[in-house]
Structure formats: C-alpha cells, structure tokens
Amino acid sequence: MSSPPQALFANRWLPVLLVTPLALLIVIFFYVPIFQAFYWSFFLERPFGGGSIFVGWANFARVLSDPQFWEAGKRTVIFMVIGSSLAVLVPLIPAVAADRQVRLSQPARNVLVWPKGVAGASIGVIFAFIFNPFVGILSPLNQWFPGIWAPGIDGTDAFIMLIAAHVWSGIPFNFVILLAGLQSLPRTMHQAAAMDGAGARRRIFDVQLPLIMPQVFLTPVLEFTESITSAFALVDTMTKGGLGGSTNLLVYKIYVDGFNGYDLSGAATQTAILMVFVVLLTGAQFALLGRRINYER
C-alpha cells in the first residue's frame, strides 16, 4: 500500500459521512429517549400531552418511598446475581468438557450455540410449556408430591422457572466466549502441568480457570447488565410479572406502569433510577474486579 494507514480515506469527510447514519440511529433511539426519560421524571406528564406540571424531585421522592419499587428492585438484583452466576457457571462446564476433546465435543460445540438464535419471547413461551405443572417435564413430580411444582400459583416456583429460562438463553454466548478462552491456552501449559503430576481436575482449577479469568470476568459483566433488561421478554411471555408480583422485575414494572398504566412520569422516574444503577454497577465492576485480573499472559 502506497499511503499510510491513517490516510485510508481520501476525503476526510467520508468517514464522518459513513458513521453518520449509525450515530444518528444511536442518538434518535438511545440518547433522545434517555434524555426524555430524565426530563419527564421531573414532571407530571399527561399521556396525551397538553399540560405537564413541573414537580422537581417529587417523582423521585415518591418512587424511592414506594415499597413496591424496592421490592421490584430487590427481585431484580436477586435475579441478576443468581441468574447471571448460573448463566456463567453452567456453560463453563460444557466449555471445559468441549475443550478436552471428549467424545461428542465437536457436535456439542455446534448444538450448544443454537439457542442463541431463539428470541427471548419464544424461549419464554417454550419454557412456560416445558415447566407446565400438568404436561411439562416436572409434572411427574406433582404426581408423587401433589402441588410441589406450581409455577402458576407459587411465586417462588415462578421465579425459578424464570431463572431457568434465562440461564438457558445465556448458555450459547457465554459458552462461545469461555470456550474461545480455553482454546487459546497453549497446549504446552497443560503438558507442563501434567508432567508435574497435576491431574485433569487439578489442571482445571490451577491452570485453565486462572488463565481464562479475562473471559470469566467479561461474561458476568455482560450478563449483569444483560439480565436487567433481557428478562423483560421472559417475564412478559411467562408470568406477566404475576403471582403477587413475585416475578415483577423492575424492567417489567416500568413497562406496565408506563405503557399499560399510562403513568409516564412514574415510568420515566424508574427508568432514570434504573439507568443510574446500571451505570454505577458497570463502573463498579470494572473498577473493583478489573484491577485484580491480569490480562497479560
């Protein structure tokens, strides 16, 4: 190539032009709504417009003193911690197995990626059927112990069902990331450890896991933020936040308040709070966890 790489574009405006459509999309569909949400959170907004009343921090005061908001927030955090941990740990097992060239690891690598192609709402519908207390896979349990599995009646069961569906939908992505990390480890490390007398299990904990820490760190970061928003499709199709609100996560509550209840101000305020929470959470993850992980090899 005759020209240096930084002069890849002959016209200096061409790159700007190429980026503009995407930047516009991000501004229109991300920054503008966010700004709108923060703006509305200081007003009492009528659904059809015409007459919004500035109320200062009153919306925040109300939301923050509303036990339902804290309940939903607590459930969101529980869902985030349990769901995300499992969504990383569960695929870690097949990833380690697939990396070890066990029988069927080749087809498994393919099959395990398939769920990535299934939309959250479809997963919800399918899992609602799988966990149906009368015809689903757990229905035999109900024949032995009547009433033990009732996701339509018992809030805890419904929550478990939600987490199971979430973990399942998280398997492919995390599996790919973790497997890629494992595959990038030099074979010589395994061989050296084996020569030192470390068995297969020992090597997992002393060699493989420490070396794929960047991936193990990355997946929960993505999972944590993902679980807060992606749970929406599952809740909407499986439980509608129901059973005494036991599956009403914050993201779903915002939707119901804003779109079904026409409470634009309340929904906007909760959106603003949730957004600040996610930003702080991600910041904290990078600040606290990131420092301890050695990216150098």
Add this chain to the structure above:
Amino acid sequence: MKMFTLAATTAALMAGAGAAQATDFEFWYGNTGSVETAILAQCDAFNAAQSQDKVACVGRGSYEVSMQKAIAAYRSDNAPVLIQFFDAGTLDLMLSDAVVPVQDILPDVDWANYIDGARAYYETSDGRLYSQPYNASTLLFYTNKTQLEEAGITETPKTREEIKAAAEKLKAAGHACPFVTDGDTRRVLEQFSARHGLPIASNHNGYDGLNAEYVLNTTFAVQHLTNLVEWRNEGLVRLGVDTKAGKYADAFNAGECAMMEGSSGSYAASAKAFEGKYQVTVGMAPMYEGYERHNTLVGGASIYVMKGHSDAEVAAAKAFLDFLRQPEQQMAFTAATGYVPVTKDVLGAIEASGEADAAKYATAAIGIESMNQPRTEDSRGVRLGFYVQFREVFMEETQKARNGEQTMQVALDNAKTRGDELLRRFEQTYQGVKLP
C-alpha cells in the same frame, strides 16, 4: 411493459375520477381472531357500499397496544380519526383533550336508542355520550348442564349459595373442578360490586370527581373474595392456573370444569366446544341471597373520534359510525362474535328475524337483560384514574391472599392504600381539569 404501465395509469386515473371526493381515513382496533375478521368484514362492507369514503382498518393486536400507539401517534400528530378504546381507558380519554365527544359531532343521532347499561359507562355527567359503543359484552354465568345432571343437580343454580351447594355435590360426585374463575379484577370485583349495588370507590366510583377514594375494603366484596379463597381451599373453586387447560374459559369449554362466570362473548366458543358432548346453560351472573340485583357493567370497547383532522375526514368518519349503527350491521357483528347488541332497535330486529332463539343470538337477550337491571349511582361504571394500574395492584394483592401470604382483608386494605396513591397522583396530573 409499456402497455401495462399505460393500462395501470389509466386505471388509476379512472379510479381517481370515479371517487373524486374520496376521503381516506383510518380506524384502529385492538381485537384479534374471529372478532378481527368480523371488524374487517364491516370495513369491507362500508367500502363496498359507497365510493365516497374509504376506511382503512388497522389492527393493533390488543387494546393496550392500540392505546399505546394512539398516545404516541397523537403526540406526533399522526393519530387516526377513529379508534377503538377499552372500558378501563374511559377516564384517560375523557380528560385527554384528544377526542371529540361523538354526541357533539353527531347531534342528530337518536342516542337514546342505546340501552342505558351501555350509555352509563361512556357518558358524561350531563348525559352526553363520549364514544360510540361498539363491541359490548357483559358477565354471564355458564354451566355444563350435562355434568351437573350427572351429579344429581337438576336445577341450574341461581344464587351464590346454590352454586356452593352444587359445587359440594359435584365434588362429592368426584368432580375435580366444580367452579372455575381467574380472579380477574373485572369479574370478581367490578361486575360483582355493580350487580350487588356496592361501590368500589367513593364519589360514586369517581363519577362525581377526581378526589374519590377506594372503599372496596369496606364492602361485602371482602366477604365474597374471602369466600372464593375458602371455597378454593375446600376444592369447590379452581383458578384457571389450577387447571390443565391453564385458562378458565378453556377449562370450562374442555369439560374440565362444570361452572364459570364468563364474558357473554365466550358463548360461541363454549357452544362449539360442547357440540355433541355436553349441554350448556347460560344465565345472569348469580347473586348472594338477600341482595337486590342491579345491572352488570358493559365491557368490551367503544369508538372515539380523535381531534386534529380535516372536516372531510371527520365527515367520512361520521359516515362510518352511521354505518356501524345500522341494525343489520350490528346483527351480523353479534352473530359473528357473540358480542351483545346495544341499541334498542337491534333487539327488535332480532325478534323480528325469527332467529331470536338461535345460538348466535343466545347471549344477546340475557346480556341486555343483565345490563338493564335497576341501576344505582354506584353501578354506572368505573371512572377512576390510573385504573389499569389499579387492576394490576388488585390482582397482585389478592394473589398474595390466595397464596396464604396475607388475609383477604389485608390484601384489600393494601389495594386501597396503593390505589388511593394512584388516584391522588392522577388528580395532581390533571390539576385544573374538570371531569366532563
């Protein structure tokens, strides 16, 4: 190719010339399935019947989504001229300043033709209809006569007490699901309170002003809802989620459950599912003994005219509303959907057609009779702010009571507290706006 273009252009020109004054306008609706088919048939019939105006009927998938999109569209000046809204959105629409009362733009129509039960829900305090009732339904009581007879019950239960006795007999005969419900707010609270003459909130359920407060935790509704929990624990009542079918009406239609309170619109599905297997009875929703029967509320949806359109579009929309009011249109719609006709002349027309006893009109007479029972100030309807959110609150709290987490009294006390907060915020949001 050239020939084709030429022909197409000519055709387009001629079509344009044929309908020189053609006004296109949109009508948004929320129903799906057989109701949607019936709505589209009406749209096609309107377009076929005249060439002056052309309605484009747009399905939005559900009432909620339709309202969401209407709000967004109105805020960006893209709202349709006509839109169908559901019962619980009535107050939001009345205060929105986004709609014109139908009675104002169609002053010459004989609105008294609408039965009182349908009017009361949608009219202002001075008796002007805000919207044109469209697909109306009400709550009725269904039994599987065959199963009841097998259990030795020869008379269809008429009161709550008789239902309980019948349920006990069914249970003794080994029936797993004597009575099914879903605990939905409109069935177990709104329709129950209306026909027993009980208020849900002060100010006559909000009709007299925005400063209403919920009173549902102080009325006989508490006992009724407590009974439902107890009867469920005794195995007399099941919820939709307790059934194999998963939904209460499906469970009844499949013969899994013997009795239900359901929409008049359910009849067609039940009759079809029962064909050759069971006999179905349908009657007015049962009362507790010692209570005088009042009307049940009109459910379903009505059509609103939205502001911000040209005179030509509004004129076209008026023509469409006139078309929908025609008795033959209402009869066809009733026959196709099981909704209840809501004008007096249609009832006469059904009588005159000689098919009044046919299955397709089976719920019409009972539904209207139920909605036309003596009215009280508290049985006109529900006119409370953020009411859709309150329905969610009610469901959440009563579900907790059914799970045994709290008593029904505590659940309803909580519902009142949370509901009052919603009402106060609504009142504040609409400061200075007078309830029409």
